[in-house]
Amino acid sequence: DAGVIQSPRHEVTEMGQEVTLRCKPISGHNSLFWYRQTMMRGLELLIYFNNNVPIDDSGMPEDRFSAKMPNASFSTLKIQPSEPRDSAVYFCASSLRQIDEQYFGPGTRLTVT
Amino acid sequence: AQSVTQLGSHVSVSEGALVLLRCNYSSSVPPYLFWYVQYPNQGLQLLLKYTTGATLVKGINGFEAEFKKSETSIHLTKPSAHMSDAAEYFCAVSDQDDMRFGAGTRLTVKP
Numbered sequence: 001d002a003g004v005i006q007s008p009r010h011e012v013t014e015m016g017q018e019v020t021l022r023c024k025p026i027s028g029h030n031s032l033f034w035y036r037q038t039m040m041r042g043l044e045l046l047i048y049f050n051n052n053v054p055i056d057d058s059g060m061p062e063d064r065f066s067a068k069m070p071n072a073s074f075s076t077l078k079i080q081p082s083e084p085r086d087s088a089v090y091f092c093a094s095s096l097r098q099i100d101e102q103y104f105g106p107g108t109r110l111t112v113t
Numbered sequence: 114a115q116s117v118t119q120l121g122s123h124v125s126v127s128e129g130a131l132v133l134l135r136c137n138y139s140s141s142v143p144p145y146l147f148w149y150v151q152y153p154n155q156g157l158q159l160l161l162k163y164t165t166g167a168t169l170v171k172g173i174n175g176f177e178a179e180f181k182k183s184e185t186s187i188h189l190t191k192p193s194a195h196m197s198d199a200a201e202y203f204c205a206v207s208d209q210d211d212m213r214f215g216a217g218t219r220l221t222v223k224p
Contacts, residue, residue, distance in 0.1 A: 004156075042216050042217060043157075043203065043214055043216075043217065045212075045214070091156055091157070093156075093157075098207070098209070098212065099145050099207045099208060099209055099212070100145070100207075101145075101147055101159045101162050102157070102159075103159075104149075104156030104157045104158070105156055106155065106156050107155075107156050
């Protein structure tokens with residue numbers, strides 16, 4: 001398997017623009033996680049899905065953030081409108097079950113100017 | 114609710130010295146426990162996991178961890194540090210209802 005695939009790897013955008021991050025989990029995995037990592041706040045869980053259903057979105061910072069998982073092989077994290085404080089590395093991870101080890105993608109480095 | 118505490122946000126060792134990274138957890142049910150490593154500009158990679166059974170768990174790159182239920186700990190060790198071990202290490206705990214990562218420990222290896 002190719003592992004967890006994220007796109008784009010780097011995104012630079014201006015404040016106020018919409019940003020969409022994409023993730024393809026490992027085939028057969030039933031849980032998918034979105035994380036944000038910054039120097040100041042470390043690794044933060046934003047949201048996770050089991051069987052395409054959002055289970056816990058308490059980590060989503062505010063209404064500007066939304067995540068979807070329309071099918072088992074694709075998920076998006078959208079920020080609209082983006083702000084400079086959203087600049088971070090965003091990771092997607094998947095696991096066979098929520099309790100199992102997670103496989104992380106390479107991350108998307110987002111810079112909002 | 115679960116929690117994970119990694120003692121020491123930064124640890125520095127000399128090359129060839131023992132590496133010891135500490136992790137304590139709390140969980141209301143027997144959890145699964147993990148150690149992950151993150152190299153610069155990469156995602157997290159699984160080093161090792163503990164589910165049930167033998168309390169000494171061997172991982173990749175010469176790392177191992179001992180699960181101590183009485184101390185609710187799973188400290189990570191490596192007998193002899195290598196320059197390539199410099200990275201950030203995360204402890205994590207999960208059960209059927211929740212999962213948590215620790216804040217991470219940055220390991221520096223001095224020549």
